[in-house]
Amino acid sequence: MVSPPALPPEMRVLRSALIVDDHPLFCDALAMTLTGPVGIAEVGAVGSLAAALDRLADKEKPDVIVLDLNLPDVNGLDGVVRIRQAAPETPIVIVSSLDEMRVVRAALKAGINAFVPKHADRGEFGRAFAAIARGEIHVSGIDLEQAAPAASDEAVRRLSLLTRQQAKILQLIGMGLMNKQIAYELSIAETTVKAHVTAIMRKLGVQTRMQAVLFAQEASFANLVSDA
Structure with missing residues (x-):
């Protein structure tokens, strides 16, 4: 069973939420759901990861962060990783149209507390927030044992x-680093990083960085890379 990060055993009081989504109409509808049926008193919204990180740095952190995976300044699960680093104690709810099992597993491993598809009804959001208040995780319509991150033989083969x-x-x-940051971290040229990223995607048989990260998450990739 997957356990949510850093949640206390007692009931958590959820009074405020920050929505991170670049679709204004969806933000408005979700804010009405949270302030209405779910009962959140204060709901704010930003349209990018950068704005969310600025908000988390400058103001008191919200009780819950509601995050979309498809943001204009995010590659794959970078948003989850960076939000978790900025707010390690704050529950994260992913609301996304990307609800395939591999995405859910990777997001759970990255440290989210709930996963709700964008097409879910208002009652589902209520159940997700109630689970968070109890210190549990919630994945809509999916058995948690089934959704728990699991190694894939095919992913391991490709990663090898x-x-x-x-x-x-x-x-x-x-970990959420961009090519320029990776180049600095490894003391190599950014063009070399780009060439390696292209080779990585070719070997894994994927077309995007997000898909490559999902392969790594599914295979518990950290266990395959030892310290140099």
Whole structure:
């Protein structure tokens, strides 16, 4: 059973929420759901990860963060990783149209507390927030044992094709670093990082950085890369 990060055993009081989504109409509808049926007193909204990080740095943190995976300044699960780093004690609810099992598993491993599809009804949001208040995690319509991150033999096989340098680069991508940051971290040129990223996606048989990260998450990739 997956356990939510840093939640106390007693009931958590949820009075405020921050929505991070770049679709204004959806934000408005979700805010009405949270302030209405769910009973959240104060709901704010921002349209990018950068704005969310600024809000978390400058103001008192909300009781819950509601995060979309598809943001204009986010690659894959970078948003979850960076929000978790900025607010390690704050529950994160993912609300996304990307609700396939691999995405859910990877998001759980990255530290979310609830996963609700964008097409869910208002009652589902209420159940998700109630679970968070109890110190539990909630995944809409999916058995938690089934959704728990699990290793994939195929993912492991493909990951074994990576060189040590490529493995480290993929690990850093999973931590939310961009190519320029990875180049600085590994003391190599940014063009070299880009070439490695292209090779990584080719070897894994994927087309995006997010898909590469999902492969890594599914196979518990951290266990495959030892310290240099």
